[in-house]
Amino acid sequence: MRSILAAVRLALRAILRSKLRASLTVLGILIGVAAVVVVVALGTGVRNRIGGEISSLGANLIYIWPQATQVSGAKGSAKDSGRLTEADGMALGKEATSIALVAPFSSTSMQVVAGDKNWATSVMGVTRSYWEVRAFEFSKGQSWTEADEQLKTKVIVLGDTVRENLFGSGDGIGEYVRIGKYPFRVIAVLAKKGQSPFGEDQDDRILMPMGSFRSRILPTAPGRVQQLMASATDTLTVDRAVGQIEQILRQRHHIGPDEEPDFVIRTQAEFRKSQEQIFDTLQALLASVAAVSLLVGGIGVMNIMLVSVTERTREIGIRMAIGAGEADIMVQFLVEAVTLSVLGGVVGLAFGVAIIAVLSRALEWSMELPLQAVVAAVGTSGAIGIVFGFFPARRAARLDPIDALRHE
Amino acid sequence: MAGAGADDGADDLIQLEEVTKVYATEAVTVRALRRIDLCIPRGEFVAIVGQSGSGKSTMMNILGCLDRPTSGRYVLDGIDVGTRSNDARAIVRNRLIGFVFQGFNLLPRTTALENVELPLVYRGIPAAQRHRQAEAALEAVSLADRMHHTPNQLSGGQQQRVAIARALVTSPPLLLADEPTGNLDTRTSYEVLELLQRLNRSGITIVLVTHEHDIAACATRVITMRDGLVKTDQYNRPAVDAAAALAELPRPDEEAAPEAPAS
Numbered sequence: 001m002r003s004i005l006a007a008v009r010l011a012l013r014a015i016l017r018s019k020l021r022a023s024l025t026v027l028g029i030l031i032g033v034a035a036v037v038v039v040v041a042l043g044t045g046v047r048n049r050i051g052g053e054i055s056s057l058g059a060n061l062i063y064i065w066p067q068a069t070q071v072s073g074a075k076g077s078a079k080d081s082g083r084l085t086e087a088d089g090m091a092l093g094k095e096a097t098s099i100a101l102v103a104p105f106s107s108t109s110m111q112v113v114a115g116d117k118n119w120a121t122s123v124m125g126v127t128r129s130y131w132e133v134r135a136f137e138f139s140k141g142q143s144w145t146e147a148d149e150q151l152k153t154k155v156i157v158l159g160d161t162v163r164e165n166l167f168g169s170g171d172g173i174g175e176y177v178r179i180g181k182y183p184f185r186v187i188a189v190l191a192k193k194g195q196s197p198f199g200e201d202q203d204d205r206i207l208m209p210m211g212s213f214r215s216r217i218l219p220t221a222p223g224r225v226q227q228l229m230a231s232a233t234d235t236l237t238v239d240r241a242v243g244q245i246e247q248i249l250r251q252r253h254h255i256g257p258d259e260e261p262d263f264v265i266r267t268q269a270e271f272r273k274s275q276e277q278i279f280d281t282l283q284a285l286l287a288s289v290a291a292v293s294l295l296v297g298g299i300g301v302m303n304i305m306l307v308s309v310t311e312r313t314r315e316i317g318i319r320m321a322i323g324a325g326e327a328d329i330m331v332q333f334l335v336e337a338v339t340l341s342v343l344g345g346v347v348g349l350a351f352g353v354a355i356i357a358v359l360s361r362a363l364e365w366s367m368e369l370p371l372q373a374v375v376a377a378v379g380t381s382g383a384i385g386i387v388f389g390f391f392p393a394r395r396a397a398r399l400d401p402i403d404a405l406r407h408e
Numbered sequence: 409m410a411g412a413g414a415d416d417g418a419d420d421l422i423q424l425e426e427v428t429k430v431y432a433t434e435a436v437t438v439r440a441l442r443r444i445d446l447c448i449p450r451g452e453f454v455a456i457v458g459q460s461g462s463g464k465s466t467m468m469n470i471l472g473c474l475d476r477p478t479s480g481r482y483v484l485d486g487i488d489v490g491t492r493s494n495d496a497r498a499i500v501r502n503r504l505i506g507f508v509f510q511g512f513n514l515l516p517r518t519t520a521l522e523n524v525e526l527p528l529v530y531r532g533i534p535a536a537q538r539h540r541q542a543e544a545a546l547e548a549v550s551l552a553d554r555m556h557h558t559p560n561q562l563s564g565g566q567q568q569r570v571a572i573a574r575a576l577v578t579s580p581p582l583l584l585a586d587e588p589t590g591n592l593d594t595r596t597s598y599e600v601l602e603l604l605q606r607l608n609r610s611g612i613t614i615v616l617v618t619h620e621h622d623i624a625a626c627a628t629r630v631i632t633m634r635d636g637l638v639k640t641d642q643y644n645r646p647a648v649d650a651a652a653a654l655a656e657l658p659r660p661d662e663e664a665a666p667e668a669p670a671s
């Protein structure tokens with residue numbers, strides 16, 4: 001142990017003798033390790049973020065959109081061509097055994113006014129099941145009642161972003177907000193939720209009963225909705241629920257088994273998958289950059305060690321004449337190679353951590369650098385030192401003492 | 409062939425039996441040593457002289473376990489070292505032999521103390537003890553005040569004394585010196601020789617290669633080589649005392665410059 005320490009000190013001295021050369025040599029390893037560390041942290045960041053956002057949508061969420069079909073021949077947007085109704089939603093809730101709740105949903109963008117403030121936001125019509133399906137909670141006030149839904153009362157629930165922009169630090173409860181032609185009374189404020197996986201601010205919204213929305217905001221055919229949201233009874237029943245939805249809606253819309261359906265079903269898992277795919281590709285790209293630069297770094301270390309062995313042939317001869325065995329010489333140069341590459345690894349690690357700090361601030365992601373990754377990064381650079389230092393070290397150890405001593 | 413007084417082989421430190429060294433290059437084959445038989449008992453101070461190319465360095469390299477004979481047997485301290493593995497020979501070099509080279513061969517950018525410690529490092533001796541032993545060895549060659557100087561801060565004579573300290577620090581039974589005074593002026597040469605004689609009197613066997621007969625005269629035994637053969641093998645009775653020779657040399661003009669730089 002002590003002799004290894006002494007060998008490291010010796011190696012450091014040899015390395016410090018040519019700082020510039022050493023730093024250029026370890027550049028590859030430095031970049032490689034920094035890349036590895038950043039990739040790992042980005043990975044955890046992405047997973048945290050996607051996981052957080054997906055769960056912010058609500059548990060086991062299933063989206064159902066209407067879709068224009070060739071049969072219907074509609075050329076308008078999906079929203080207009082929709083044949084999805086509240087009745088469909090009710091039927092799903094009743095008939096699909098793997099579905100716990102169904103919430104109808106429609107929305108539009110509008111300019112809203114409260115006093116002298118105005119704000120452009122999404123105005124949405126929903127039912128009370130929406131709170132549970134999307135896992136919204138109230139920070140102030142309470143939901144509207146069933147009576148409000150039937151009477152199409154002019155009440156609204158504010159997202160926190162809207163509240164802040166209209167009422168500043170006040171909660172706005174009991175105040176009136178003018179949306180279109182009508183003033184709506186604020187009865188509750190939602191607890192903050194942050195961004196959704198689609199990058200929208202989930203707090204920038206105003207919610208009102210579906211009936212109020214249809215009759216006072218966006219008049220549509222009776223019962224029509226832009227979207228249905230359903231939550232499966234369990235994570236494990238999501239697939240079954242999707243099957244049931246498909247079957248029930250086909251039946252209700254009179255679509256044969258071979259025909260193209262007039263609706264689309266999406267689950268959280270699919271969002272997660274498509275998002276993760278993008279980042280997996282990115283990560284693979286960065287990982288290969290890391291691998292290549294580690295390889296280049298390793299070759300650099302080997303090259304510089306070969307140069308070093310040649311330069312110090314006489315020194316090796318002297319050491320041998322004095323009683324250094326092959327193992328002693330081998331260890332000396334291996335330790336030097338490992339020290340060199342671990343130095344590169346540690347500096348690379350520092351760079352990586354700095355990059356992570358900057359990135360996580362810029363992206364507002366919470367990234368982690370697991371201890372294993374740190375150990376692995378330093379370990380990898382050490383291993384590179386051993387692998388690529390082996391050949392030069394063996395060459396040094398196998399020198400003939402006489403030839404080495406004669407070397408000029 | 410053995411020198412006088414070496415009838416009982418058990419006390420021979422060095423035994424060469426029909427040792428041959430052939431250098432085969434593409435162009436020519438050089439027979440650097442031709443069937444040399446030689447015994448060196450413990451405690452002798454042997455000088456090897458001979459023309460350039462006569463095989464002196466080749467002989468020293470074989471004696472020092474740096475090179476292997478092409479044929480023949482070399483027994484050092486009872487060990488048949490010619491047949492041992494490289495690592496075993498490294499241990500033999502470390503335990504039994506101290507080297508002093510013509511070109512000093514100190515490690516550059518490394519202090520005198522560290523240079524002297526080096527053989528102890530390969531013996532696995534702990535640092536504290538290493539320091540103590542190396543300091544003692546440097547004191548023995550009167551260089552205690554230059555311990556932390558690197559070779560390029562030392563004169564030739566001082567460097568050679570560091571090299572001698574390094575050779576001695578392990579207290580080896582055998583000291584090999586290939587032209588140790590080749591790069592030194594007369595005065596410094598005698599200083600080094602005086603040191604070697606003192607060591608020899610304390611029991612260390614010394615083999616020294618030299619071109620100069622003045623130097624060879626200080627040894628107890630002189631072996632002359634020619635064309636890879638031992639030509640003559642004689643004892644000096646008595647050997648010249650280097651200390652006395654040093655005293656007889658005209659003193660340098662400057663009293664305060666006892667260490668002349670290597671020229």
Ligand SMILES: Nc1ncnc2c1ncn2[C@@H]1O[C@H](COP(=O)(O)OP(=O)(O)OP(=O)(O)O)[C@@H](O)[C@H]1O
Binds near residue numbers: 432438463464466467
């Ligand atoms: N590595 C080698 N390859 C080929 N020939 C060699 C080699 N080393 C020595 N020789 C030859 O062996 C012979 C003896 O060389 P050696 O170095 O032993 O001479 P030396 O007596 O030490 O001479 P000098 O007094 O000049 O140092 C010489 O002819 C030399 O050319």
Ligand SMILES: [Mg+2]
Binds near residue numbers: 466
């Ligand atoms: Mg020679």
